[in-house]
Amino acid sequence: MVSLEDLKALAHPAQTKIVLVVLDGLGGLTRTSDNRTELEAARTPNLDKLAAEGNLGLADPVAPGITPGSGPGHLGLFGYDPLQYRIGRGVLEAGGIDLEMTERDLAARGNFCSVDAQGLITDRRAGRIPSEVCARLTPLLEKIGIPGIELIVRPLREHRFVVLFRGDGLEEGLSETDPQDTGKPPLHVHAEMSQATRAAEVANQFVAGAKQVLSAEHPANMVLLRGFSKYPNLPKLTDIYGVRAAVIAVYPMYRGLAKLVGMQAVRTGDTVADEISALESVYGQFDFFFVHVKKTDSAGEDGNFDRKVAIIEEADAHIPRLMSLEPDVLVVTGDHSTPAPFRAHSWHPVPVLLWSQWCRPDGAAKFSERECRYGNIGRIRAAELMPLIMAHAERLTKFGA
Amino acid sequence: MVSLEDLKALAHPAQTKIVLVVLDGLGGLTRTSDNRTELEAARTPNLDKLAAEGNLGLADPVAPGITPGSGPGHLGLFGYDPLQYRIGRGVLEAGGIDLEMTERDLAARGNFCSVDAQGLITDRRAGRIPSEVCARLTPLLEKIGIPGIELIVRPLREHRFVVLFRGDGLEEGLSETDPQDTGKPPLHVHAEMSQATRAAEVANQFVAGAKQVLSAEHPANMVLLRGFSKYPNLPKLTDIYGVRAAVIAVYPMYRGLAKLVGMQAVRTGDTVADEISALESVYGQFDFFFVHVKKTDSAGEDGNFDRKVAIIEEADAHIPRLMSLEPDVLVVTGDHSTPAPFRAHSWHPVPVLLWSQWCRPDGAAKFSERECRYGNIGRIRAAELMPLIMAHAERLTKFGA
Numbered sequence: 006m007v008s009l010e011d012l013k014a015l016a017h018p019a020q021t022k023i024v025l026v027v028l029d030g031l032g033g034l035t036r037t038s039d040n041r042t043e044l045e046a047a048r049t050p051n052l053d054k055l056a057a058e059g060n061l062g063l064a065d066p067v068a069p070g071i072t073p074g075s076g077p078g079h080l081g082l083f084g085y086d087p088l089q090y091r092i093g094r095g096v097l098e099a100g101g102i103d104l105e106m107t108e109r110d111l112a113a114r115g116n117f118c119s120v121d122a123q124g125l126i127t128d129r130r131a132g133r134i135p136s137e138v139c140a141r142l143t144p145l146l147e148k149i150g151i152p153g154i155e156l157i158v159r160p161l162r163e164h165r166f167v168v169l170f171r172g173d174g175l176e177e178g179l180s181e182t183d184p185q186d187t188g189k190p191p192l193h194v195h196a197e198m199s200q201a202t203r204a205a206e207v208a209n210q211f212v213a214g215a216k217q218v219l220s221a222e223h224p225a226n227m228v229l230l231r232g233f234s235k236y237p238n239l240p241k242l243t244d245i246y247g248v249r250a251a252v253i254a255v256y257p258m259y260r261g262l263a264k265l266v267g268m269q270a271v272r273t274g275d276t277v278a279d280e281i282s283a284l285e286s287v288y289g290q291f292d293f294f295f296v297h298v299k300k301t302d303s304a305g306e307d308g309n310f311d312r313k314v315a316i317i318e319e320a321d322a323h324i325p326r327l328m329s330l331e332p333d334v335l336v337v338t339g340d341h342s343t344p345a346p347f348r349a350h351s352w353h354p355v356p357v358l359l360w361s362q363w364c365r366p367d368g369a370a371k372f373s374e375r376e377c378r379y380g381n382i383g384r385i386r387a388a389e390l391m392p393l394i395m396a397h398a399e400r401l402t403k404f405g406a
Numbered sequence: 407m408v409s410l411e412d413l414k415a416l417a418h419p420a421q422t423k424i425v426l427v428v429l430d431g432l433g434g435l436t437r438t439s440d441n442r443t444e445l446e447a448a449r450t451p452n453l454d455k456l457a458a459e460g461n462l463g464l465a466d467p468v469a470p471g472i473t474p475g476s477g478p479g480h481l482g483l484f485g486y487d488p489l490q491y492r493i494g495r496g497v498l499e500a501g502g503i504d505l506e507m508t509e510r511d512l513a514a515r516g517n518f519c520s521v522d523a524q525g526l527i528t529d530r531r532a533g534r535i536p537s538e539v540c541a542r543l544t545p546l547l548e549k550i551g552i553p554g555i556e557l558i559v560r561p562l563r564e565h566r567f568v569v570l571f572r573g574d575g576l577e578e579g580l581s582e583t584d585p586q587d588t589g590k591p592p593l594h595v596h597a598e599m600s601q602a603t604r605a606a607e608v609a610n611q612f613v614a615g616a617k618q619v620l621s622a623e624h625p626a627n628m629v630l631l632r633g634f635s636k637y638p639n640l641p642k643l644t645d646i647y648g649v650r651a652a653v654i655a656v657y658p659m660y661r662g663l664a665k666l667v668g669m670q671a672v673r674t675g676d677t678v679a680d681e682i683s684a685l686e687s688v689y690g691q692f693d694f695f696f697v698h699v700k701k702t703d704s705a706g707e708d709g710n711f712d713r714k715v716a717i718i719e720e721a722d723a724h725i726p727r728l729m730s731l732e733p734d735v736l737v738v739t740g741d742h743s744t745p746a747p748f749r750a751h752s753w754h755p756v757p758v759l760l761w762s763q764w765c766r767p768d769g770a771a772k773f774s775e776r777e778c779r780y781g782n783i784g785r786i787r788a789a790e791l792m793p794l795i796m797a798h799a800e801r802l803t804k805f806g807a
Contacts, residue, residue: 034766042766067805068408069786070793071416074806087806088408094807232807350804352797353766374766384784 006086007392013245016395017402021333023248023293023394024284027082028320029075029259030302032342032355032374036310043301043310043345044356045373047317051324052337052358052372059335059360061369062382064390066341072352078340079262083295084391085239092265093177093234098167100261102159106236110157111175111204114232116183117142117164117225124190124216124227129183130164131225139166142225149214154207164225170207176200179208181231191229208233241267242293246395249290253283254297263295281323288330302350305343313345334361334397336390337372357382357390361397407487408793414646417796418803422734424649424694424795425685428483429721430476430660431703433743433756433775437711444702444711444746445757446774448718452725453738453759453773460736460761462770463783465791467742473753479741480663484696485792486640493666494578494635499568501662503560507637511558512576512605515633517584518543518565518626525591525617525628530584531565532626540567543626550615555608565626571608577601580609582632592630609634642668643694647796650691654684655698664696682724689731703751706744714746735762735798737791738773758783758791762798 033042066073066081067088076097077087095112106112117139119128139160146158146168157169178198182191194208208230215228242250244267252263253271260270269291273283280296288294298320304313320337328335335358342353356377369376378384382393395401434443467474467482468489477498478488496513507513518540520529540561547559547569558570579599583592592613597606609631616629643651645668653664654672661671670692674684681697689695699721705714721738729736736759743754757778770777779785783794796802 034764040767063784068793069783069790070795070797070802071408072797072802072804074804077806088412092806097807347764351764352794352802353764375769378780378782378784 006386006388009084009240009245011404012084012392012395012401013240015401015404016246017400018247019398019400021292021398021400022288022330023334023398024296024327024332024336025082025294025394026296026298026320026335026337027079028298028301028317028337028339030305030341030343030350031339032344032351032353033305033313034344034346034353036346042374043305043313044317045371045375046310047314047321049317049321049372051321053370055324055335055360056358056367056369056372056376058364058366059358060364060382061367061372061377061380062357062359063354063374063377063384064338064357064387065354065384066387068386070352072350073341074350075258075340076262079259081387082338082340082390083242083266084388085266086386086388090237090239092237092262094232095167095234096236097258097261098161098232099169100264101258102161102167103257103260104157104159104167104169106169107171108236109171109173109175110236111170111177112234112236113168113170113208113230115166115168116229117166118227118229119224120190120227126184126187126189126191126227128224129187129229133163134225136160136162138225139164142219142222145218146215146228149211149218151207151210151214156211168211168230170204170211172207174203175207176204177233177235179205179233182212183229183231191227194230204233237265239265243267246400248292248400250293250295251287251291252295252297253280254295255280256297256299259297259299268295277319277323281326284327285330301339302343305345306348308345308348310345334359334394336394338390354384355387359393359397363397407787407789410485410641410646413793413802414641416802416805417647418801419648420799420801422693422799422801423689423731424735424799425697425728425733425737426483426695426795427697427699427721427728427736427738428480429699429702429718429738429740431706431742431744431751432740433745433752433754434706434714435745435747435754437747443775444706444714445718446772446776448715448722450718450722450773452722454771456725456736456761457759457768457770457773457777459765459767460759461765461783462768462773462778462781463758463760464755464775464778464785465739465758465788466755466785467788469787471753473751474742475751476659476741477663480660482788483739483741483791484643484667485789486667487789491638491640493638493663495633496568496635497637498659498662499562499633500570501665502659503562503568504658504661505558505560505568505570507570508572509637510572510574510576511637512571512578513635514569514571514609514631516567516569517630518567519628519630520625521591521628527585527588527590527592527628529625530588530630534564535626537561537563539626540565543620543623546619547616547629550612550619552608552611552615557612569612569631571605571612573608575604576608577605578634578636580606580634583613584630584632592628595631605634638666640666644668647801649693649801651694651696652688652692653696653698654681655696656681657698657700660698660700669696678720678724682727685728686731702740703744706746707749709746709749711746735760735795737795739791755785756788760794760798764798
């Protein structure tokens with residue numbers, strides 16, 4: 006894979022506009038009734054027209070056989086090898102609730118859990134307490150006193166929360182406290198790297214404090230922590246390619262991921278139509294637009310084949326409006342596959358449609374997994390797409406003389 | 407390529423069963439009479455049915471243009487990048503005769519050779535002495551006295567033998583003694599790394615002793631040594647993926663290779679039918695089964711196109727019996743190509759058939775090199791197959807959140 010340093014050296018200014026539409030979990034599997042995938046079953050005349058003019062391919066988000074989470078799935082699409090650039094769980098959760106992190110912060114994902122009188126875990130999720138209970142408990146955790154440390158604790162859904170330890174000298178490299186089993190006490194945090202010694206002390210003080218402030222609570226009378234992570238200092242798209250990049254996404258986690266690589270979040274409503282409106286409203290202000298459509302993934306996770314088909318068709322219906330903006334490069338793909346028959350993220354490669362005036366035609370008649378297999382892009386790693394996109398946008402100059 | 411450490415972190419317990427059938431040297435080249443490869447000429451209705459339901463692809467055992475030996479060919483299939491994980495010739499030969507190695511052993515491959523009165527080599531293979539002569543001479547070599555060292559010397563075919571130097575402080579990093587030419591004396595062994603100093607002394611003492619004990623022999627009056635190697639401490643399949651793995655192979659070398667990655671050898675008779683019987687007999691005891699069929703390779707090496715076709719057809723005939731075990735994942739492939747027209751191992755990529763319930767259909771009608779080119783697996787490195795297999799067996803969890 007070409008390094009980001011090399012790509013930065015090749016970057017070349019241009020006035021071109023790029024739109025990357027990510028239909029989350031787009032890739033599918035066939036249903037038995039007609040042997041078609043979700044994308045193949047969908048009526049997508051507008052995408053099909055672009056497929057005929059543009060290029061198709063299949064992208065592995067990480068590598069063959071590897072099922073990505075949303076973080077690696079998107080980092081790959083943004084051009085960052087997910088095996089090289091890793092985002093900690095704490096940071097991802099903070100981004101997922103639009104919680105801004107500073108350089109002095111160490112983030113962690115927390116779970117409320119239940120322990121017995123001996124301190125042994127009886128339920129690792131505290132009976133999945135309602136979100137309202139979680140929201141009542143997190144302020145208690147914020148009041149734990151640790152010298153030199155400010156605590157920011159925010160509730161997530163049910164028993165989950167995110168904590169930011171804000172202070173000096175807090176570095177990554179901590180073990181987690183979840184023993185992954187009941188009948189055991191929460192584990193002591195230890196520094197897996199010497200630089201993390203101070204952070205380990207702080208984390209252990211927090212856990213000890215949590216035990217005290219939650220002692221009268223039931224069933225959530227203790228916490229488990231994992232995914233200790235600093236805000237990653239990723240090279241930004243602007244610095245690499247010189248593009249002003251924007252994210253249009255309904256869900257905060259995807260905005261958070263996009264911000265990690267330097268995209269600016271644009272306000273949008275909840276529907277695909279709203280997202281296209283948002284795109285139109287800021288079209289003059291940016292060069293690169295990441296438009297995220299979540300519901301294809303949700304339908305796949307629910308095993309709802311027909312709903313996933315319907316959302317793909319909804320996205321297709323907005324393509325003419327998008328194309329009337331006259332982007333130089335349009336890419337439609339997914340961050341991973343979420344086949345409705347599989348009801349979960351999967352490892353299957355993701356269909357890719359890339360349209361620009363510089364495509365060698367594939368002769369494809371339909372945007373589908375089957376036709377993508379024969380497309381001109383071939384089968385590539387998702388992180389290799391971004392250089393291809395930038396090339397089609399005439400934003401990369403010649404490598405070597 | 408995803409590291410074994412990363413794969414280990416993703417491994418997830420499951421009750422699924424995986425069968426990997428390796429038809430040694432499966433890949434072929436076309437004959438002129440009908441422009442078909444061995445696999446294309448073979449009638450394989452059972453494999454073709456699986457091809458229609460499953461996925462096809464082409465795997466490069468090492469990399470494009472690289473012809474693998476049996477060691478790298480199999481290590482690749484087991485998921486170990488052969489460029490990273492290398493098996494010394496001595497270790498491979500020891501495994502090839504079921505000779506157990508200990509941690510204190512340094513193995514080497516030996517050749518009997520002929521030298522003249524001045525000690526210059528006149529024949530690097532001692533006229534390819536019969537195996538019986540070799541078997542008579544190796545006990546002489548075992549009696550060479552080296553303080554602190556036990557010698558285990560076993561005959562191989564013709565002029566070849568394997569020696570284990572058993573003792574403390576014997577490390578890898580030795581030069582070989584074969585000057586690759588006649589008219590020259592055997593080379594002195596020298597330590598290419600400082601840790602191998604003791605081993606070099608021992609090897610040179612062995613060579614000097616061999617000259618003495620063989621002085622009255624003709625034509626095998628001297629030895630040449632190469633491939634000095636310790637038993638490699640490879641991560642085991644059980645440790646990486648949590649599978650209990652078994653090898654069913656007629657030839658000891660393949661059992662030896664499989665043991666290197668933690669497989670347990672299962673007793674089997676000589677025919678494919680015997681191997682399937684062995685598979686049936688231990689099916690409840692393991693999760694992963696490597697079934698090795700040797701004779702496709704032998705037929706290829708002999709240039710016997712029709713015999714290779716017949717062995718492929720014989721393997722195909724046993725597929726229904728194998729499938730009646732209801733494996734979750736079945737893979738049929740080769741460790742490399744041995745095209746009968748080429749009469750040797752070759753660099754051509756190897757056809758792969760992967761069948762599971764989670765395949766996007768290829769629409770293939772036949773398991774053949776031609777159809778494999780259009781298959782959904784695409785063209786991958788052999789070492790990337792194992793993560794894909796484990797994914798289809800639902801034995802890998804999501805990478806990243």
